[in-house]
Amino acid sequence: MKLLPGEPYLRRRVVDVVARGLCVVMFVLAVVPLLSLLAYVVKQGVGGLSWSFFTELPKPVGETGGGMANALAGSAILVGLACAVGMPVGIMAGIYLAEFGKNRFGDAVRFCADVLSGVPSIAVGVFVYTLMVLTMKRFSAIAGGVALGILMLPTVTRTTEELIRLVPDTLREAALALGVPKWRATLRVVLRTALPGIATGLMLAVARAAGETAPLLFTAFNNRFWSASLDKPMASLPVQIFTYAVSPYDDWHRQAWAAALVLVAAVLVLNVAARLVVYGRTAR
Amino acid sequence: MMFMGAEWPRSESSSSSRKEPMAPPEDQTTPPSSEHKMRAENLRAWFGRTLALKGINLAIADKQVTAIIGPSGCGKSTFIRCLNRMHEVIPGARVEGKVLLDGKAIYGPTVDPVRIRRRVGMVFQKPNPFPTMSIRENVLAGARLNGLRVQEPEALVERALKQAALWDEVKDKLGQNGMSLSGGQQQRLCIARALALEPEVLLMDEPCSALDPIATARVEELIHEIGERLTIAIVTHNMQQAARVSDFTAFFLMGELVEYAETDALFTKPQDSRTEDYITGRFG
Numbered sequence: 429m430k431l432l433p434g435e436p437y438l439r440r441r442v443v444d445v446v447a448r449g450l451c452v453v454m455f456v457l458a459v460v461p462l463l464s465l466l467a468y469v470v471k472q473g474v475g476g477l478s479w480s481f482f483t484e485l486p487k488p489v490g491e492t493g494g495g496m497a498n499a500l501a502g503s504a505i506l507v508g509l510a511c512a513v514g515m516p517v518g519i520m521a522g523i524y525l526a527e528f529g530k531n532r533f534g535d536a537v538r539f540c541a542d543v544l545s546g547v548p549s550i551a552v553g554v555f556v557y558t559l560m561v562l563t564m565k566r567f568s569a570i571a572g573g574v575a576l577g578i579l580m581l582p583t584v585t586r587t588t589e590e591l592i593r594l595v596p597d598t599l600r601e602a603a604l605a606l607g608v609p610k611w612r613a614t615l616r617v618v619l620r621t622a623l624p625g626i627a628t629g630l631m632l633a634v635a636r637a638a639g640e641t642a643p644l645l646f647t648a649f650n651n652r653f654w655s656a657s658l659d660k661p662m663a664s665l666p667v668q669i670f671t672y673a674v675s676p677y678d679d680w681h682r683q684a685w686a687a688a689l690v691l692v693a694a695v696l697v698l699n700v701a702a703r704l705v706v707y708g709r710t711a712r
Numbered sequence: 713m714m715f716m717g718a719e720w721p722r723s724e725s726s727s728s729s730r731k732e733p734m735a736p737p738e739d740q741t742t743p744p745s746s747e748h749k750m751r752a753e754n755l756r757a758w759f760g761r762t763l764a765l766k767g768i769n770l771a772i773a774d775k776q777v778t779a780i781i782g783p784s785g786c787g788k789s790t791f792i793r794c795l796n797r798m799h800e801v802i803p804g805a806r807v808e809g810k811v812l813l814d815g816k817a818i819y820g821p822t823v824d825p826v827r828i829r830r831r832v833g834m835v836f837q838k839p840n841p842f843p844t845m846s847i848r849e850n851v852l853a854g855a856r857l858n859g860l861r862v863q864e865p866e867a868l869v870e871r872a873l874k875q876a877a878l879w880d881e882v883k884d885k886l887g888q889n890g891m892s893l894s895g896g897q898q899q900r901l902c903i904a905r906a907l908a909l910e911p912e913v914l915l916m917d918e919p920c921s922a923l924d925p926i927a928t929a930r931v932e933e934l935i936h937e938i939g940e941r942l943t944i945a946i947v948t949h950n951m952q953q954a955a956r957v958s959d960f961t962a963f964f965l966m967g968e969l970v971e972y973a974e975t976d977a978l979f980t981k982p983q984d985s986r987t988e989d990y991i992t993g994r995f996g
Contacts, residue, residue, distance in 0.1 A: 530803065598840040602902070604801055606854040606909060607830030616857050620844050 466692065473689025476682040486652050492679045496687055498654050499668040502569070503638060505656070506648055506664050509573025510637045514580030515630065522588025527614055545582035552578050553643030561647060569662035572648025576640060580633040587629025591622040624706040631702040635695040641666035665691045749774040749913055749943040750795055755809040757790050757799055764790045766967040767809065777939040779958035779975065780947045783995070786964040788947045792915045795945065796832035797825035833911035837918040839898035841890030848886040850901055854909040868908055876904035877934050896927025903934065914938065916946040920953065932957050951991055955979050963987045
């Protein structure tokens with residue numbers, strides 16, 4: 429190619445503008461579904477929100493009004509159970525993989541975690557159904573918590589691993605050279621340094637668990653009444669949304685939209701809060 | 713290069729003001745142990761299948777500064793990492809032969825490497841303060857991470873930071889994050905952190921190579937001061953630095969100890985032609 433003065437530069441500028449333009453267009457395409465979904469949920473859901481939505485139990489079929497207080501509390505309990513199941517196992521597995529897992533067993537665990545993260549959530553539900561619901565002979569909140577916990581597991585494990593790997597080796601060496609045993613160095617220096625990132629990963633896992641419906645259908649099932657007992661069926665927002673959305677009643681549809689809005693907002697608030705906490709800790 | 717004598721007056725004056733350094737043994741395989749803090753006997757170190765140290769015999773004089781020089785990859789860092797059992801931290805790394813600390817083998821089957829590292833401190837090439845800790849916490853890290861209770865933490869912090877010549881610069885901001893300091897200050901913080909454990913030996917692995925000349929001068933000054941009370945082994949690829957700070961100098965090449973002598977003697981009258989070639993800048 430002959431190098432004319434100015435010509436290659438013009439060409440590069442054109443390529444630059446086109447490439448940048450494409451990126452902007454693709455970005456907009458990627459954001460449109462998210463924003464339109466949010467807008468639609470807000471538009472449909474705001475009308476169903478009221479004080480009684482948050483405080484009252486569902487009304488019997490045929491009566492209008494009532495709320496989803498039990499499903500709100502149920503979702504919180506189920507997600508709490510899921511965290512109790514998924515986080516200790518996932519975080520410790522992640523620590524193992526990052527610090528000690530450079531061997532065949534580690535590779536096997538990593539592979540299993542990756543496969544597990546691809547397993548459809550309904551399959552996890554069926555698995556826990558056979559494992560717990562059939563043996564306990566009833567639907568229970570604890571089974572729901574276990575199912576959600578299993579779903580969280582791969583995300584928690586792999587994010588913990590990735591973020592612990594990002595901690596520079598110089599810090600491990602600094603701790604070891606101070607005569608700190610490896611286990612203490614791992615917990616108090618490495619894990620501590622990776623914590624902000626891990627917290628963000630955990631929030632993503634929690635958000636995912638909070639929105640899952642399928643695994644709860646045959647584990648925690650549903651409940652139209654207040655229940656805090658972990659060995660009884662328990663209501664949850666996603667299942668309640670599902671039940672109401674497929675019903676023939678307009679009032680229930682309205683409530684399903686409101687519940688969807690609350691769920692999205694809760695996940696959003698959780699994420700923002702986690703980021704703020706993490707930011708507050710690191711900015712110091 | 714004709715840099716001795718005239719250009720480095722310090723090493724002249726100091727050798728007369730200090731207590732008379734005993735000459736390193738002529739026959740390096742049988743150094744007298746009494747005046748030596750540490751001694752390596754036929755020390756061999758591997759990285760996987762690569763032999764990085766090919767049988768080193770070297771004694772490190774008590775309360776003196778010993779410099780280890782040599783071109784990149786000559787095994788000088790590996791050598792000092794063998795002195796506090798930090799070499800074996802690297803996956804696949806292995807050590808053979810003997811290292812004695814006060815006449816006792818540190819690679820004995822019953823010796824806990826963690827104990828050795830508390831007695832033999834280390835400062836690394838890149839400053840590595842703990843990013844999640846304040847300046848104060850960094851200084852106390854050695855004790856705190858080991859779960860030891862510090863009697864008077866404030867006094868210890870002040871003493872260690874004064875020893876590291878950092879106190880005046882940070883005394884009003886001990887609560888600030890260690891990472892907020894400049895590179896040279898961070899390195900002195902790391903030195904304070906190591907000194908706070910009151911080690912008997914301090915190993916320094918190219919402590920100034922990431923620092924600018926002014927910060928380097930400060931750290932060198934510091935090495936002089938603490939070298940009065942403490943045994944120091946410093947790795948450097950800067951020969952002027954070795955000449956400035958050390959009492960003895962060892963020259964390593966391809967995993968072997970080529971020459972070991974009083975610093976003045978090694979730089980003015982090298983016995984081995986390879987040493988001469990290296991210090992006159994013919995290679996390396």
